[in-house]
Amino acid sequence: MQFMSLIMTVFPEWILTHGAASVVVVPLMFAVLTALNPNAKIAWATVLAVTALCVFTSLGLLLQVASHGPIHYNMGGWVPPLGIGYYVDGLNAPILLLISVVAFLCTIYALPSVAAEVEPKKKGPFYAAFLISFAGLLGMVVTADAFNVFVFLEVSSISTYVLVGMGASRDRRALTSSFNYLIMGSIGATFFVVGIGFLYMQTGTLNMMDIARVLQDIGPNDRVVQLAFAFIVIGLGLKLAMFPLHMWLPGAYAYAPSFFTAFLAATATKAALYLLLRFTFTVFDPSWDFVTTALMILLAGLGILGMLAASLQAIFQNDLRRVLAYSSVAQVGYMLLGIGMATTLGLTAGYLHMINHAMMKGALFIAAGAFWYRFGITQVCDMRGLGKTMPWTMAGFTLAGISLIGVPGTAGFVSKLTLVRAAAENGWWWAIGVIVVTSILAIVYIGRIIEQAYFQPVPEIDGKPVVRNEAPYTMLIPLWIMALSALAFGINAEWTTSLAEAAAHVLDAGPNTIIPGAHDVVPSVIGGH
Amino acid sequence: MSELFEHFNFAVVIVLMMVGLYVVFASNNMIKKLVGLSVFQTSVFLLYISMSNVDGGQPPIIAEEDLHVAEGGGHDVVADGVAEGAHQAAEVLYSNPLPHVLILTAIVVGVATLAIGLALVVRIREVYGTIEEDEIDALDYEINLEGAAE
Numbered sequence: 001m002q003f004m005s006l007i008m009t010v011f012p013e014w015i016l017t018h019g020a021a022s023v024v025v026v027p028l029m030f031a032v033l034t035a036l037n038p039n040a041k042i043a044w045a046t047v048l049a050v051t052a053l054c055v056f057t058s059l060g061l062l063l064q065v066a067s068h069g070p071i072h073y074n075m076g077g078w079v080p081p082l083g084i085g086y087y088v089d090g091l092n093a094p095i096l097l098l099i100s101v102v103a104f105l106c107t108i109y110a111l112p113s114v115a116a117e118v119e120p121k122k123k124g125p126f127y128a129a130f131l132i133s134f135a136g137l138l139g140m141v142v143t144a145d146a147f148n149v150f151v152f153l154e155v156s157s158i159s160t161y162v163l164v165g166m167g168a169s170r171d172r173r174a175l176t177s178s179f180n181y182l183i184m185g186s187i188g189a190t191f192f193v194v195g196i197g198f199l200y201m202q203t204g205t206l207n208m209m210d211i212a213r214v215l216q217d218i219g220p221n222d223r224v225v226q227l228a229f230a231f232i233v234i235g236l237g238l239k240l241a242m243f244p245l246h247m248w249l250p251g252a253y254a255y256a257p258s259f260f261t262a263f264l265a266a267t268a269t270k271a272a273l274y275l276l277l278r279f280t281f282t283v284f285d286p287s288w289d290f291v292t293t294a295l296m297i298l299l300a301g302l303g304i305l306g307m308l309a310a311s312l313q314a315i316f317q318n319d320l321r322r323v324l325a326y327s328s329v330a331q332v333g334y335m336l337l338g339i340g341m342a343t344t345l346g347l348t349a350g351y352l353h354m355i356n357h358a359m360m361k362g363a364l365f366i367a368a369g370a371f372w373y374r375f376g377i378t379q380v381c382d383m384r385g386l387g388k389t390m391p392w393t394m395a396g397f398t399l400a401g402i403s404l405i406g407v408p409g410t411a412g413f414v415s416k417l418t419l420v421r422a423a424a425e426n427g428w429w430w431a432i433g434v435i436v437v438t439s440i441l442a443i444v445y446i447g448r449i450i451e452q453a454y455f456q457p458v459p460e461i462d463g464k465p466v467v468r469n470e471a472p473y474t475m476l477i478p479l480w481i482m483a484l485s486a487l488a489f490g491i492n493a494e495w496t497t498s499l500a501e502a503a504a505h506v507l508d509a510g511p512n513t514i515i516p517g518a519h520d521v522v523p524s525v526i527g528g529h
Numbered sequence: 530m531s532e533l534f535e536h537f538n539f540a541v542v543i544v545l546m547m548v549g550l551y552v553v554f555a556s557n558n559m560i561k562k563l564v565g566l567s568v569f570q571t572s573v574f575l576l577y578i579s580m581s582n583v584d585g586g587q588p589p590i591i592a593e594e595d596l597h598v599a600e601g602g603g604h605d606v607v608a609d610g611v612a613e614g615a616h617q618a619a620e621v622l623y624s625n626p627l628p629h630v631l632i633l634t635a636i637v638v639g640v641a642t643l644a645i646g647l648a649l650v651v652r653i654r655e656v657y658g659t660i661e662e663d664e665i666d667a668l669d670y671e672i673n674l675e676g677a678a679e
Contacts, residue, residue, distance in 0.1 A: 147631055154638045161645050168652065173672070175653045176665055182649065183553060183562055186642050190570055193635060197573065200628070201580045 027135035035128035081207035087144035090502035105478035177251030188238025195231030213513035220288035240272035243306030253325035258369025266362035300340025306333035311441035349418035356411035363400035363482035370471035385458030411489035538579035545572035581628035
């Protein structure tokens with residue numbers, strides 16, 4: 001605790017009072033400036049500074065939550081439920097930090113990657129769209145107003161459609177993928193807003209805590225409430241690529257510019273997954289029959305199906321990025337399985353896997369982008385000899401890859417082990433079987449790539465073997481930070497596990513109905529400085 | 530049958546929603562898909578507007594005359610007027626204005642989505658020379674099979 005308060009003194013006062021709003025407002029404001037900026041280098045530097053500031057701010061928020069409990073921020077001083085409230089607790093503070101850190105690391109990587117993939121005059125708007133997408137994701141996570149969630153969901157989605165479509169200068173299939181994503185994403189968001197509408201119809205309020213309070217009075221037998229729940233789960237299911245609703249994901253991940261794929265793969269589904277957790281556990285009541293059934297049959301069931309089907313599909317893909325994309329769908333299945341168990345251990349496992357998977361998949365996609373950057377290759381069969389021609393990049397890829405498989409000592413092992421323990425605790429022995437089978441499938445699809453890279457000869461061009469051509473440092477540094485964190489969270493999982501346990505604790509507490517008055521806006525700690 | 534007419538707006542919402550979804554899934558043409566998507570989104574606007582209706586409620590507008598009836602001659606006439614208006618509002622029944630405001634936001638979102646969608650269709654037409662999904666799939670068939678990037 002002493003250490004905590006020491007760290008707190010590092011953060012300027014405005015972060016502690018207005019941090020919850022500034023993570024959204026600052027990127028949005030700078031997006032406008034970036035769009036108007038004709039110089040790509042300055043635009044990049046702006047994005048780097050903004051994401052660094054967001055990392056700093058969300059770290060401050062996380063520490064503040066850890067030491068002083070949840071933060072309530074009233075937008076414009078209007079007290080919820082009339083005003084829009086922002087709310088940070090143990091559940092969303094780590095997600096904020098995760099999104100900011102991934103955005104920061106990806107921005108470093110963007111310097112060479114975007115230079116190679118985006119036309120020079122489009123770079124300013126490209127970075128601006130990225131900042132908007134980033135702000136939208138943070139907004140989805142930080143807001144406590146249900147309709148505000150929809151607005152930020154669409155803010156981030158619409159800029160994501162644009163950014164996916166920007167991959168067209170490299171591969172024309174980016175355009176059709178972006179179009180499919182637009183159709184599916186809009187249907188998902190509209191389902192979500194229909195759900196919010198039904199909730200508003202029954203409760204007369206949009207603040208999540210206030211909805212939870214009124215829902216407790218209405219009880220579980222109201223048809224409109226049940227309908228609202230169904231619409232919200234399906235809408236968010238589309239956004240988080242729940243198994244049969246994942247059709248937009250492989251195309252969007254495979255053909256978007258590699259910088260944006262790395263960011264998208266590591267963060268977008270996680271933000272939607274967070275919303276699913278927030279709505280199912282703290283707005284609705286997980287002890288209600290229809291919620292329990294949905295968790296057990298829909299989330300856990302589809303999670304299991306997704307793990308099996310998507311892992312199998314990943315094996316039969318030729319394109320490396322599609323292999324990784326299908327693997328993402330499978331990994332979302334692991335998280336859904338953990339959430340579907342609805343026990344403390346299951347939720348901890350699901351949440352832990354969210355954090356670990358973001359690091360692993362970010363590193364894998366960064367490496368995939370680096371292979372294209374140096375040799376213009378995306379096919380698994382073209383990856384022969386990469387262990388010799390790009391040793392550092394391939395080593396980073398391998399490290400993240402074995403973590404994805406779940407080799408002991410890596411982050412993936414820790415989260416899978418927690419999941420197995422949770423399943424055993426529940427007596428779901430079949431689920432353990434599926435986890436083992438899909439881990440073996442992961443060995444096949446990741447091992448296939450590693451085999452090509454290390455055990456196949458270096459390809460020859462005009463009779464001479466291809467010379468070593470390592471990725472630039474701006475790519476290697478973010479790749480290795482992510483890959484090493486995937487290792488570090490495996491060797492010492494104390495910090496990540498404590499974050500996940502804190503989040504599970506929030507979810508265990510059930511519906512959150514507390515709305516403090518205006519006098520609680522500024523935490524008492526500020527007065528001490 | 531009378532049930533249907535009592536909830537006529539909601540019946541229309543359901544019909545529009547299903548028509549929109551059907552068009553999105555059934556049509557091959559990308560513009561038609563976007564039309565379907567717009568119909569689908571519009572049905573939600575109607576849902577929100579319908580739910581804001583209060584039986585016997587007036588439009589939620591406080592007339593200017595009501596604002597100036599406030600007596601007492603204080604300088605802050607408008608503030609007094611609002612208070613007075615609010616007092617009267619307790620007697621007169623108004624419709625709920627909040628869903629209208631929400632749906633204004635949703636309309637803007639819908640317009641933005643449609644604009645991006647149309648821009649994408651224009652680019653797809655430039656690159657592929659068609660906006661029929663089956664023809665695009667046929668054009669990409671070779672690429673998908675070989676897996677070559679270009």
